[in-house]
Amino acid sequence: MRLALLRSAQPLQTNPMIGASYETLVKLGSLDANRIVNEGEAWRLATCWFLHGGVIHYLSNMFALLLYGIPLEQSHSHLTIAAVFIISCYGGSLFSALMLQSSVGASGGIFGLLSSTLVDVFWVNSDVLFDKTIVPGMRRSKVSEQG
Amino acid sequence: MFVLFFSLCEIALFFILGLTPLVDNYAHLGGFLFGILAAITFFDDSVIDTEAFFARTRRSCISRYRKLISQTTGLFMLFSLIFLTYTLFYLGGDLKICQSCNFLTCVEFPPANIGSPFWYCDSCQTEAVGYFFQNPLNDYFDKLEIVCPSQEKFEFQLDPPLEEIDHLVVINMCRKNCLA
Numbered sequence: 001m002r003l004a005l006l007r008s009a010q011p012l013q014t015n016p017m018i019g020a021s022y023e024t025l026v027k028l029g030s031l032d033a034n035r036i037v038n039e040g041e042a043w044r045l046a047t048c049w050f051l052h053g054g055v056i057h058y059l060s061n062m063f064a065l066l067l068y069g070i071p072l073e074q075s076h077s078h079l080t081i082a083a084v085f086i087i088s089c090y091g092g093s094l095f096s097a098l099m100l101q102s103s104v105g106a107s108g109g110i111f112g113l114l115s116s117t118l119v120d121v122f123w124v125n126s127d128v129l130f131d132k133t134i135v136p137g138m139r140r141s142k143v144s145e146q147g
Numbered sequence: 148m149f150v151l152f153f154s155l156c157e158i159a160l161f162f163i164l165g166l167t168p169l170v171d172n173y174a175h176l177g178g179f180l181f182g183i184l185a186a187i188t189f190f191d192d193s194v195i196d197t198e199a200f201f202a203r204t205r206r207s208c209i210s211r212y213r214k215l216i217s218q219t220t221g222l223f224m225l226f227s228l229i230f231l232t233y234t235l236f237y238l239g240g241d242l243k244i245c246q247s248c249n250f251l252t253c254v255e256f257p258p259a260n261i262g263s264p265f266w267y268c269d270s271c272q273t274e275a276v277g278y279f280f281q282n283p284l285n286d287y288f289d290k291l292e293i294v295c296p297s298q299e300k301f302e303f304q305l306d307p308p309l310e311e312i313d314h315l316v317v318i319n320m321c322r323k324n325c326l327a
Contacts, residue, residue: 016167016266022273023314037236053169060164064157080189088181094231095177099244101252102273103171107161108178114154115179116186121150
């Protein structure tokens with residue numbers, strides 16, 4: 001595994017995040033507006049979520065995903081969070097493709113979770129999220145007591 | 148407040164990460180906007196319903212209209228997604244929105260006038276095409292033709308000849324000849 005990683009890593013001038021080269025990522029399905037529009041490869045809008053530029057990109061994305069995903073899934077249903085994640089991933093891909101960039105990563109979804117955390121805390125519902133004194137599942141009972 | 152501070156730190160971190168090639172700050176921006184829309188649509192646990200709407204107790208304007216706002220936002224999100232997809236597929240190739248804004252998503256570091264940068268933001272990496280020609284006598288690649296991003300063509304003799312196709316050669320040749 002480590003050997004394969006080292007062998008596939010490119011010089012930093014090609015990929016500053018210790019990862020595969022641009023050509024490899026294109027073969028695996030990275031986002032490229034030209035290929036999507038002119039060659040009909042619309043699946044690139046979805047496959048680029050699962051690719052990452054390199055070790056640094058991957059680790060920081062997964063760290064953020066755990067950080068925001070766990071408390072969100074504990075206070076909302078799994079389906080809700082999945083919908084938010086997929087919609088914002090798709091929106092991020094679309095924005096990136098419209099600006100004619102070539103990119104990889106689930107960054108759109110990560111930012112979707114981040115902004116939905118902000119919305120949850122400052123718009124929808126108080127400071128229940130991240131509050132360690134409240135255990136998961138308490139929220140609904142709290143609401144029903146009020147009603 | 149802790150959440151806000153932490154999220155701002157995270158946004159700053161990801162903005163810096165987005166300045167490298169292959170990671171795109173526009174994707175971050177799009178994800179952020181659609182995250183807000185999706186959260187307003189889906190996260191409303193129907194705490195506010197008609198009963199609360201007609202309640203005579205003092206409630207803020209926002210909490211009265213929360214359900215209406217969330218449904219409108221959901222509809223807006225749906226339409227904007229469809230519109231963006233339509234724009235991409237029917238205008239995508241010709242559409243050049245703000246080419247000068249690209250400093251937001253890729254910045255060479257350190258800048259070129261200080262030293263050779265760690266990474267490049269030019270179009271050579273993504274758009275240059277190279278054709279290698281093989282010498283029939285010894286099977287080595289000794290000629291290279293490059294098509295620049297501007298569709299100009301250059302031919303080179305490779306010295307020494309290469310055993311295998313090397314895309315780095317194409318990128319470096321493109322940087323030397325196409326961008327001058």
